[in-house]
Amino acid sequence: xxxxxxxxxxxxxxxxxxxxxxxxxxxxxxxxxxxxxxxxxxxxxxxxxxxxxxxxxxxxxxxxxxxxxxxxxxxxxxxxxxxxxxxxxxxxxxxxxxxxxxxxxxxxxxxxxxxxxxxxxxxxxxxxxxxxxxxxxxxxxxxxxxxxxxxxxxxxxxxxxxxxxxxxxxxxxxxxxxxxxxxxxxxxxxxxxxxxxxxxxxxxxxxxxxxxxxxxxxxxxxxxxxxxxxxxxxxxxxxxxxxxxxxxxxxxxxxxxxxxxxxxxxxxxxxxxxxxxxxxxxxxxxxxxxxxxxxxxxxxxxxxxxxxxxxxxxxxxxxxxxxxxxxxxxxxxxxxxxxxxxxxxxxxxxxxxxxxxxxxxxxxxxxxxxxxxxxxxxxxxxxxxxxxxxxxxxxxxxxxxxxxxxxxxxxxxxxxxxxxxxxxxxxxxxxxxxxxxxxxxxxxxxxxxxxxxxxxxxxxxxxxxxxxxxxxx
Numbered sequence: 001x002x003x004x005x006x007x008x009x010x011x012x013x014x015x016x017x018x019x020x021x022x023x024x025x026x027x028x029x030x031x032x033x034x035x036x037x038x039x040x041x042x043x044x045x046x047x048x049x050x051x052x053x054x055x056x057x058x059x060x061x062x063x064x065x066x067x068x069x070x071x072x073x074x075x076x077x078x079x080x081x082x083x084x085x086x087x088x089x090x091x092x093x094x095x096x097x098x099x100x101x102x103x104x105x106x107x108x109x110x111x112x113x114x115x116x117x118x119x120x121x122x123x124x125x126x127x128x129x130x131x132x133x134x135x136x137x138x139x140x141x142x143x144x145x146x147x148x149x150x151x152x153x154x155x156x157x158x159x160x161x162x163x164x165x166x167x168x169x170x171x172x173x174x175x176x177x178x179x180x181x182x183x184x185x186x187x188x189x190x191x192x193x194x195x196x197x198x199x200x201x202x203x204x205x206x207x208x209x210x211x212x213x214x215x216x217x218x219x220x221x222x223x224x225x226x227x228x229x230x231x232x233x234x235x236x237x238x239x240x241x242x243x244x245x246x247x248x249x250x251x252x253x254x255x256x257x258x259x260x261x262x263x264x265x266x267x268x269x270x271x272x273x274x275x276x277x278x279x280x281x282x283x284x285x286x287x288x289x290x291x292x293x294x295x296x297x298x299x300x301x302x303x304x305x306x307x308x309x310x311x312x313x314x315x316x317x318x319x320x321x322x323x324x325x326x327x328x329x330x331x332x333x334x335x336x337x338x339x340x341x342x343x344x345x346x347x348x349x350x351x352x353x354x355x356x357x358x359x360x361x362x363x364x365x366x367x368x369x370x371x372x373x374x375x376x377x378x379x380x381x382x383x384x385x386x387x388x389x390x391x392x393x394x395x396x397x398x399x400x401x402x403x404x405x406x407x408x409x410x411x412x413x414x415x416x417x418x419x420x421x422x423x424x425x426x427x428x429x430x431x432x433x434x435x436x437x438x439x440x441x442x443x444x445x446x447x448x449x450x451x452x453x454x455x456x457x458x459x460x461x462x463x464x465x466x467x468x469x470x471x472x473x
Contacts, residue, residue, distance in 0.1 A: 002028045002383045005088055005102035007078045008279075009034035009062055010042075011365065012336030013108030014462050015372030015473060021069045022469060023380050031072040031100060033090055037062055038134075039462055043365065044455050045137040046176040049129075049271070050184050051145055052407050055138055058455070060463060069464050074100060078279075081105065083295075083329040084286035104379045107302050107334040108372060109279035114165070117275040120248035121164045127248045128164060128270040131177055140271055144181070147269040151185075151193035157268040160253065162199035164272030166244030169360040171200060171208045174273050175228075176403045179415075182235045183406040191236075198232065198239040199255065199265065199272070202359050203347055205229055205241055208401070209359040211346045213419050214432045215439035224417065227441050231405075231415065240265075242349075244357045245272060260352045276337060276360070278302065295328060301340035302326065304333070312343050317395035317425040319343075323388045324375050331382070333375040336368035341394070345423050361394070367422060369473030370397055394423040398438070402451045405443065414447030416440065 004020055006013045009032055020030045038059045047053035066073040076090035076098065087099045113132050115122030123129055129140035147157045161178035163171060178198055185191040206212055206224030213224040232239055240255075246262075247254040253265045253272075278300025283292045296302050304326060307319035319342045326332040334340075341361045348358040363371070370392055378388035399422035406412035418440040424433025461471040 002103045003031065003101060004028065004104045004106070004379060005031045005033060005100055006106045006108055007033045007088065007281075008108035008110050008336075008338070009036075009039055010108060010110045010336060011368035012338070012372035013106065014039060015369045016106050016108060016335060016376040017071055018069070018462075018464050018468060019373055019376035020379065021071055021464075023376075024383065026070060028383065029072065030070070031074060031102075032062070032066060033074045033076060033078050033088060033100065034062065035075065035077045037075055040134050041455060041459050041462070042132070043173075045131045045134065046173060046180055046404060047407050048134070048137040049131040049140040049144065049177060050180050051141045052180070052184065055134055058459070059134060060459060065463050074098070078109070078281060080282045080284050081107075082284050082286075083332060086331070103331060104382065105332045106375055106379070107281070107332070107338045108336050109281065109338045111276035111337045112279050112300065114275040114277045117277075118165050118245050118248060121245065121272060121274055122248075125248070127250055128253075128272045130274060131173060131271060132170070132273065143269055148185075148188065148190065150268070151190040155193070157194050158266055159194050159196045160199055160265060160267040160270040160272070161196070162272055163201045163359075164245045164248065165275035166201050166355055166357045167360050168201060168273050168275050169209050169362050170273045170276070170364065171202060171359060172362065172401045172403055174198075174200070174271065175208070175415075176405075177271055178237060179231070179235065179403065179405040180407065182237065183412075196235075196237045197265065198237055199243055199245070199253070200239070200241045200359075201244055201357050202241045203258075203349060205232070205239060207346050207359055208417075209344075209346055209362050210399070210419065210422060211424055211433070213417055213439055213441060214434065214436060215441050216436040221436070222441055224441060227415075231443065242357060244355050246355075248272070256351065256353065256355050258349055258351050258357055260355075278338065295326065297340040299340070302332075302334035302338055304339050306340065306342040308340070308342050310342065312348050315343050317393060317423075317427055320393040320395050320423055322391035322393050323378050324371055325378065325388055333378065335371040335375045337363045339363070339371065361423065363394075366400055366473060367394060367397060373473055393421075395421045395425040397422050402447055402454060404448065404451050406448065407452075409449055409452055411445070412448035413444055414451045415443045416447040416450065
């Protein structure tokens with residue numbers, strides 16, 4: 001019997017659990033460790049955060065799913081991993097600790113939201129908001145609706161949305177949020193009461209942490225930069241890029257840009273995505289020594305089979321992880337945000353004052369689901385006495401961003417951005433790093449339908465309902 005333990009029931013962890021249970025016999029044990037009782041479909045929190053979706057709609061209870069699938073569920077935080085002795089030390093909400101033994105381990109923890117990386121950032125300080133989890137999305141909704149009330153009374157409001165750290169990612173989520181705010185205010189007849197501004201660490205507008213997207217249409221090469229400029233011009237959204245938020249106060253953001261210039265932006269409501277770091281996990285060897293630095297990069301993400309410490313300009317397709325297997329402990333894997341990329345996709349920058357301003361690689365959504373499936377299939381290979389044979393680098397992986405602009409399925413719209421591959425591969429595609437015949441950018445009602453269908457399909461899939469494996473990651 002093999003004991004497989006998964007830490008984290010997000011996109012990657014839940015996908016891995018479903019595939020393991022589907023393809024392994026009952027003699028093998030699959031255990032999920034997760035501190036929360038529910039799965040949350042994070043992409044729909046953009047709607048929760050403006051009050052256009054009830055908080056229970058993007059969530060479901062995990063325990064009934066695991067009972068049906070034959071997956072053991074331990075609702076607790078993973079505090080330590082002991083790879084020599086092969087157990088995870090957990091702690092539940094009452095402070096009770098437990099050793100959970102494993103033969104194979106999947107680290108699918110998702111990110112630590114590093115609000116503390118920017119002084120004053122985040123809802124706990126009563127300053128900026130976040131939509132990175134359901135709790136924060138509800139707080140963002142309440143704060144936003146308070147601004148709406150002020151506008152209804154005739155007050156002007158300054159709304160600021162973007163990234164709250166020089167190395168933040170998830171620009172796509174922030175983009176959805178700012179465009180949904182615009183359309184929500186249009187529906188309410190209040191758009192003239194708000195000044196809306198985008199603040200980002202991107203080197204170019206529309207970079208989105210993937211170095212921008214190019215697509216061929218009617219013989220013309222379209223760039224995501226011009227795509228976004230057109231969208232923001234149409235919606236009268238001001239923007240400032242190449243900026244790192246240095247400090248957040250109750251009504252003011254302090255920033256520094258690539259040129260080393262510093263300034264302030266006043267706001268009444270702000271939603272700023274924090275820096276993502278690896279979950280606060282400690283790795284301990286058989287002698288009790290802390291070996292976290294050997295198994296993770298400085299950001300806390302687990303090192304896998306990538307080639308690390310190369311300069312950005314020297315990175316090749318083959319440097320990206322393929323199996324997501326730890327080089328030091330072959331029975332350990334990482335998926336989704338938990339694995340360490342070899343470097344950024346977008347060009348990194350450090351200004352003259354030593355401030356790093358780099359949009360870091362997104363590994364959420366489709367990428368998280370794909371890596372979850374890959375690590376599950378590789379563990380199945382190993383249980384069957386084979387070497388891991390399933391490889392899918394981010395330089396071989398398609399990516400899709402369906403960025404909601406207006407939720408309505410009758411007159412709404414969404415920006416659909418498709419790319420292949422997610423991480424650029426200049427060896428295969430020397431001009432743009434991607435296949436222009438596959439890349440696509442479009443805004444329209446069809447995207448709004450796709451966005452809503454994805455919400456329904458992926459919640460159905462993550463519940464392990466009949467035919468779930470037919471729905472692609």
